Amino acid sequence: MINSLWLDTAYPRDPYPAVTDDLSCDVCIVGGGLSGLATAYFLAKEGKDVILVEKEMILEGATGNSTGKLTVQHDLVYASLIKQFGRDNARIYYEVNEEAVRFGQSISEGDEYRTSDAVLFSQTKLGTEQLQEEMKAYKEIGIPGELGLSSELPIQTESTLTIKGQGQLHPVRFGQHLAKLAVKAGARIFEHSDIRGMDLKKRLLFTQSGHHIEFNQLVLCTHYPIEAIRGLQVLKLIVDRSYIVAGKADMPLTGQYISVDNPKRSVRTAAIDGKTYFMLAGQGHQAGMEKDTQVHYNILSSDLRNTFHLENLTNAWSAQDPSTPDLVPYAGPIDSSMPYVYLNTGFRKWGMSNSIVSARIVADHIVERKNKAASLYAPNRTEFGSFLVQALRNTGLVLKEFTGGHLTRTDSPICTHMGCRTRWNKADETWDCPCHGSRFRKDGSVLEGPATKPLDLE
Known part of the structure; x- marks a missing residue:
């Protein structure tokens, strides 16, 4: 039962080939989630010779384990964006994510996309005050939100903030469709092709099978970029894990919901092949920090x-996603x-729209087209002071876990990324690293990076 609903109901398909020869291309994309596939599609449409490589199978990472909400309503975000970046940049964030919603709607087929209102709801006075503050930001930016009390949920609700006409995806079917469009436009997709090394000066990637890929430009669409330490992105990202359960239901909800109060809960339904499923998500925590995650399920x-x-x-399934210190993803030159x-x-758990936004930003960089969100999403935008707090927090955690883990978890295998002791996750049957969020399967193979090498279980 510990498996994503989306992966269980994916379209039947033949696998993409593995890399079995030395290759060359204009642009090589590492990572086969929605971000990588959208980047491949946009660039192939521009006439670029694109190769996408995925170490496992496309869409089986964060995309296939998400909630699939394609919306501009990313929890309580716009009031904070105005304070940090100003009204104009907050409006840009809204506009490019709205464009991403419409893009998803425009290319989807069948039950890959469904229109749904996006609703934030409160159950306390403090939560209601937060919704009121967010509504002020909506008005300042020009977001068509409605503050009131409108909820189908069988729980007591004080107030709601609604944006109508947003979207829901079956993220795997949608991603499979997007992959086909990318290939039709000329992109080459390779699965089971793990990148084990790179020479960025010579612009070469090296696969586990012993072949190399020569590129002019490289796009890293992985949670923790392999070369992230160059721009200190490793010190700017905190990885959180959250959990989702799903069950059959009688009828679909017209809206998709997320609470602003604790306990944090996200709710939606999905119609798949004539059946309706109800999904409940929450119970978030920093990745790798808990031994028995079954309690969250x-x-x-x-x-x-x-x-x-x-x-x-x-x-029942879980997903993890990194967050930047200032709410906005990184997209652009590293x-x-x-x-x-x-x-x-x-993407801070809002990767359905932000993956598409980020893909457009990078594609526009590569074809030298102006993108109004480029500076807002730029990886080098973060001032030293703002990421230093996050870096110290994360680095302090690493030092604590490195020393404490080696003293208290002497039988646990050592993460191949930076040497921390892993924890056995009984519910998911994975070895999880608390330092930077790497995850390994029961047999020691890498499930999620930044680690690229398997555990030594002997």
Whole structure:
């Protein structure tokens, strides 16, 4: 049962080939999630010779384990964006994410996309005050939000903030469709092709199979970029994990919901092949910090039964996503000394729209087209002071976990990224690293980076 609903109901397909020869291209994209596939599609449409390589199978990472909400309503964000970046930049963030929603709607087929209102809701006085503050930001930016009380959920709600006409994806089917469009436009996609090394000066990637890929420009669409340390992105990203349970339901909701109060909960339904599924997400924590994650599935399953009166649990899964210090993802050149290496990461659990936004930004960089969001999303935008706090927090955690882990978890295998001791995650049957969020399967193979080499389990 610990498997994503989206992966269980993906379109049947043949695998893409593995890299079996030395290759060359204009642009090489590492990472086969929605971000990488959208980048491949946009660049192939521009006539670029594009190769996308995925170490496992496309869409089986964050995309295939997401909630699939394609919306501009990214929790309580716009009031904070105005304070940090000003009204004009907050409006740009809204506009480019709205464009991403419409792009998803325009290319989708069948049940890949469904229109749904996006709703924030409060259950406390403090939560209601937060919604009122967010509504002020909506008005200042020009977002068509409605503050009131409109909820289909069987729970007591004080207030809601609604944006109508947003979207929901079946993220895997949508991504599979996008992959086909990218290939039709000329992109080459390779699966089971792990990148084990790179020479950025010579512009070469080296695969586990012993072949190399020569590129003119490189786009890293992985959670933790392999070369992120160059621009200190490793010190700017915190990785959080959250959990989702799903069960069959009688009828779909017209809206998709997220609470602003604790306990944090996200709710939506999905119609797949004539069946309706109800999804409940929450129980977030920093990745790798908990030994037994089954408790989070149990709490959500109990809520599904007791609050929403649904007994037929069909799926349970979890996902992790990195966040930047200032809410906005990184998309663009990773470092001024190597302007041909690009980065897409830090989607803060809102990767459905921000993956598409980031893909457009990088594609526009590469074809030398102006993009109004380029400076807002630029990886080098973060001032030293703002990321230093995050860096110290994360680096302090690393030092604590490195020393404490080696003293208290002497039987746990050592993460191949930076040497921290991993923790066994009983529920997901994975080895999880608390330092930078690497995850390894039971057999030691890499499930999620930044680690690229398997654990030594002997």
